[in-house]
Amino acid sequence: MADKVLMKGNEAIxxxxxxxxxxxxxxxxxxPQTEIAAYMAKKMPKIGGCFLQAESEIAAINMVYGVSSTGxxxxxxxxxxxxxxxxxxxxxxxGADLPAFIVNVQRGxxxxxxxxxxxxxxxxxxxxxxxxxxxxxxxxPASVQEMADLTVKGFALADKYRMTAMVLADGTMGQMMEPVxxxxxxxxxxxxxxxxTGTKLxxxxxxxxxxxxxxxxxxxFNFDRYERYKYIEENEAMYEEYLVDDADIVIAAFGIAAxxxxxxxxxxxxxxxxxxxIRPITLWPFPKxxxxxxxxxxxxxxxxxxxxxxxIEDVQLATKCKAPVxxxxxxxxxxxxxxxxxxAIKNAAxxxxx
Amino acid sequence: xxxxxxxxxxxxxxxxxxxxxxxGIIHRLVAEVLDELGIEGRAIGIAPVGxxxxxxxxxxxxxIEAAHGRAPAIATGVKRSDPENHVVFTYQGDGDLASIGMAxxxxxxxxxxxxxxxxxxxxxxxxxxxxxxxxxxxxxxTQTSPYGRxxxxxxxxxxVCEMLSQLEGPEYLERVTVNSVKNIRNAKxxxxxxxxxxxxxxxxxxxxxxxxxxTNWGMTPQAALKWIDDNMLPYYPLGxxxxxxxxxxxxx
Amino acid sequence: xxxxxxxxxxxxxxxILFAGKFLAYKGLMDDKQVxxxxxxxxxxxxxxxxxxxxxxxxxxxSPIVANPDVLxxxxxxxxxxxxxxxxxxxxxxxxxxxxxxxxxxxxVTVYYVPATRLANxxxxxxxxxxxxxxxxxxxxxxxxxxxxxAALGKVISAKRADMLETNLxxxxxxADFE
Numbered sequence: 042m043a044d045k046v047l048m049k050g051n052e053a054i055x056x057x058x059x060x061x062x063x064x065x066x067x068x069x070x071x072x073p074q075t076e077i078a079a080y081m082a083k084k085m086p087k088i089g090g091c092f093l094q095a096e097s098e099i100a101a102i103n104m105v106y107g108v109s110s111t112g113x114x115x116x117x118x119x120x121x122x123x124x125x126x127x128x129x130x131x132x133x134x135x136g137a138d139l140p141a142f143i144v145n146v147q148r149g150x151x152x153x154x155x156x157x158x159x160x161x162x163x164x165x166x167x168x169x170x171x172x173x174x175x176x177x178x179x180x181x182p183a184s185v186q187e188m189a190d191l192t193v194k195g196f197a198l199a200d201k202y203r204m205t206a207m208v209l210a211d212g213t214m215g216q217m218m219e220p221v222x223x224x225x226x227x228x229x230x231x232x233x234x235x236x237x238t239g240t241k242l243x244x245x246x247x248x249x250x251x252x253x254x255x256x257x258x259x260x261x262f263n264f265d266r267y268e269r270y271k272y273i274e275e276n277e278a279m280y281e282e283y284l285v286d287d288a289d290i291v292i293a294a295f296g297i298a299a300x301x302x303x304x305x306x307x308x309x310x311x312x313x314x315x316x317x318x319i320r321p322i323t324l325w326p327f328p329k330x331x332x333x334x335x336x337x338x339x340x341x342x343x344x345x346x347x348x349x350x351x352x353i354e355d356v357q358l359a360t361k362c363k364a365p366v367x368x369x370x371x372x373x374x375x376x377x378x379x380x381x382x383x384x385a386i387k388n389a390a391x392x393x394x395x
Numbered sequence: 396x397x398x399x400x401x402x403x404x405x406x407x408x409x410x411x412x413x414x415x416x417x418x419g420i421i422h423r424l425v426a427e428v429l430d431e432l433g434i435e436g437r438a439i440g441i442a443p444v445g446x447x448x449x450x451x452x453x454x455x456x457x458x459i460e461a462a463h464g465r466a467p468a469i470a471t472g473v474k475r476s477d478p479e480n481h482v483v484f485t486y487q488g489d490g491d492l493a494s495i496g497m498a499x500x501x502x503x504x505x506x507x508x509x510x511x512x513x514x515x516x517x518x519x520x521x522x523x524x525x526x527x528x529x530x531x532x533x534x535x536x537t538q539t540s541p542y543g544r545x546x547x548x549x550x551x552x553x554x555v556c557e558m559l560s561q562l563e564g565p566e567y568l569e570r571v572t573v574n575s576v577k578n579i580r581n582a583k584x585x586x587x588x589x590x591x592x593x594x595x596x597x598x599x600x601x602x603x604x605x606x607x608x609x610t611n612w613g614m615t616p617q618a619a620l621k622w623i624d625d626n627m628l629p630y631y632p633l634g635x636x637x638x639x640x641x642x643x644x645x646x647x
Numbered sequence: 648x649x650x651x652x653x654x655x656x657x658x659x660x661x662x663i664l665f666a667g668k669f670l671a672y673k674g675l676m677d678d679k680q681v682x683x684x685x686x687x688x689x690x691x692x693x694x695x696x697x698x699x700x701x702x703x704x705x706x707x708x709s710p711i712v713a714n715p716d717v718l719x720x721x722x723x724x725x726x727x728x729x730x731x732x733x734x735x736x737x738x739x740x741x742x743x744x745x746x747x748x749x750x751x752x753x754x755v756t757v758y759y760v761p762a763t764r765l766a767n768x769x770x771x772x773x774x775x776x777x778x779x780x781x782x783x784x785x786x787x788x789x790x791x792x793x794x795x796x797a798a799l800g801k802v803i804s805a806k807r808a809d810m811l812e813t814n815l816x817x818x819x820x821x822a823d824f825e
Binding site for chain 1: 468
């Protein structure tokens with residue numbers, strides 16, 4: 042394993058972004074993701090890139106908007122309250138069909154909240170990234186390796202579909218170190234004939250814009266965009282199944298919750314309980330198919346979350362109420378323990394879920 | 396013999412501005428400068444939210460429409476994407492630049508971001524129908540200050556050039572107006588200098604253009620131009636507020 | 648044991664995170680699955696610091712070390728806080744220069760190492776952490792100079808080769824302490 046290095050999740054994201062061809066980073070300090078900015082500040086000047094500490098999250102996302110308008114790969118990162126500030130920009134990026142890569146290393150909320158790990162921005166990421174009808178591709182890493190992998194993937198998806206791809210991590214994923222291999226085949230960015238790089242007096246001017254005052258025109262843009270979203274839903278959903286085939290009880294968990302749940306599943310299996318786990322890797326598009334399939338045989342689902350229960354709604358929708366879905370959670374920066382999840386599994390095995 | 400022609404950098408799209416509005420003049424001055432400096436093909440303009448929101452339709456260069464107040468941040472991204480080749484300007488009104496976008500304005504200036512800012516100050520929110528702006532004069536009647544701007548209640552108008560001149564960062568700050576032929580000529584000189592500074596790598600250059608809004612001021616265009624002389628200029632005196640290169644020259 | 652969970656705890660500045668990182672790298676180079684998770688936040692500013700390391704033959708599930716097999720306590724608050732969390736049959740390594748009391752449990756193996764005193768006496772005042780590390784690895788029967796040297800090479804920059812030798816010496820001092 043000599044090709045692997047130990048890296049913090051935040052650093053893995055930063056290095057993977059550079060490998061993916063990102064040469065522009067804009068951000069504003071906030072715990073627990075500041076290592077990304079620190080890494081970029083050190084590295085970018087040495088490779089002809091640009092790191093700039095913006096005056097606010099709002100400015101940072103608009104600097105991203107500016108670079109993206111010129112067709113180059115660009116990113117920003119923040120944590121929950123900072124992402125809320127960026128939501129204006131996220132909406133404009135969507136309205137102008139600009140690719141962007143965003144990282145949210147979540148902390149507990151609402152308000153200033155705390156700085157310990159959380160998953161309570163699930164709704165914000167998958168439902169309400171900003172005003173208006175739009176979606177973002179939301180990627181949920183559950184290891185430091187995936188922090189890097191999904192960063193590379195995120196840049197490619199953002200370019201491919203001209204939209205925002207967000208890595209939705211949490212404080213644990215950002216701060217922990219695990220071995221990482223950074224050996225990637227990087228897809229070159231596609232041609233971007235729409236980019237505003239100067240006409241050179243050789244073509245009509247390009248306009249990057251999200252204003253369409255004629256409702257018929259604006260409606261058409263929305264319809265067209267949702268055709269694209271439909272295609273993404275059918276083709277880009279990612280997930281991992283763990284011991285699901287014979288499972289009576291199926292856990293739904295992403296990120297750090299999936300890591301904890303995996304320990305609990307192993308313990309429950311030792312005790313003879315048929316339990317498995319579906320780990321969504323994309324939160325949007327939500328991987329409905331494996332849940333629909335599991336609902337054919339599972340007697341109960343448990344959504345394990347570091348929130349008051351947000352993904353559980355998608356699990357309920359995907360399983361079409363064929364089996365009860367219960368919540369096993371901690372909130373405010375607390376993390377469920379494997380024992381807590383094991384208890385929930387046992388409870389479900391004893392019919393407690395009904 | 397051609398005695399009057401449209402600059403190449405402006406296209407044929409009919410403008411949506413009200414009769415007597417000075418945006419048309421200022422657009423033309425910017426376009427003439429793009430022509431004269433031969434930079435239309437390298438130029439990327441950032442339009443604001445406000446009356447000039449659709450400026451992106453009128454300039455022939457590449458254009459980006461910004462969220463309200465964020466043009467300097469977007470311009471920062473565009474400029475830094477290719478500092479050698481991109482010539483970047485923002486075109487912003489007073490609500491956009493001096494209210495909701497004040498942080499972006501001040502910090503772009505403090506960084507001496509190598510961009511050109513055209514700041515159109517007509518002391519009112521035009522697009523939304525005549526509300527009080529951060530630059531509305533004391534006592535000025537607007538839709539949201541129907542009894543006149545009461546400085547004890549909502550504070551004083553902001554003099555942007557004077558304020559930014561206190562910063563170490565910016566290269567060049569000048570206030571001009573376009574209410575007479577002479578003033579229009581001066582305005583063009585200032586705008587040209589603001590672009591030339593960018594080409595010379597000198598940094599943040601802002602030209603504040605004191606303008607009129609006959610529609611929302613409730614006057615004829617002629618009366619509005621006179622109102623600039625009588626009311627705006629005493630509060631917003633014309634002149635150069637900062638010119639670092641000139642100051643250095645003088646010091647020699 | 649196919650999985651070993653370590654918890655290092657002490658004051659900020661005692662090299663808690665560094666020791667943990669070294670151990671994680673050693674695990675990586677020994678072909679183990681590893682995770683390293685620090686505490687973070689205001690408590691890093693001069694207060695307590697801790698990190699959990701898991702070395703395993705299987706993929707690491709939860710990276711959170713709530714019940715360590717091995718606790719390293721470099722100050723009294725750390726021992727007070729985590730003593731009861733150690734699994735029965737586990738190990739506690741305490742810096743007895745800074746912790747005057749004894750461990751209250753009798754179902755764990757305890758090693759008292761005056762690491763801070765040894766570090767000062769040997770002119771390496773910042774390496775009490777690595778003296779303890781030496782003791783841990785020798786107690787676990789995992790003290791091989793080649794492996795240690797290789798892992799140190801990963802956490803100490805090549806420009807500071809002298810530091811590598813000093814760290815190695817510190818671990819030897821810990822391993823030799825009876």
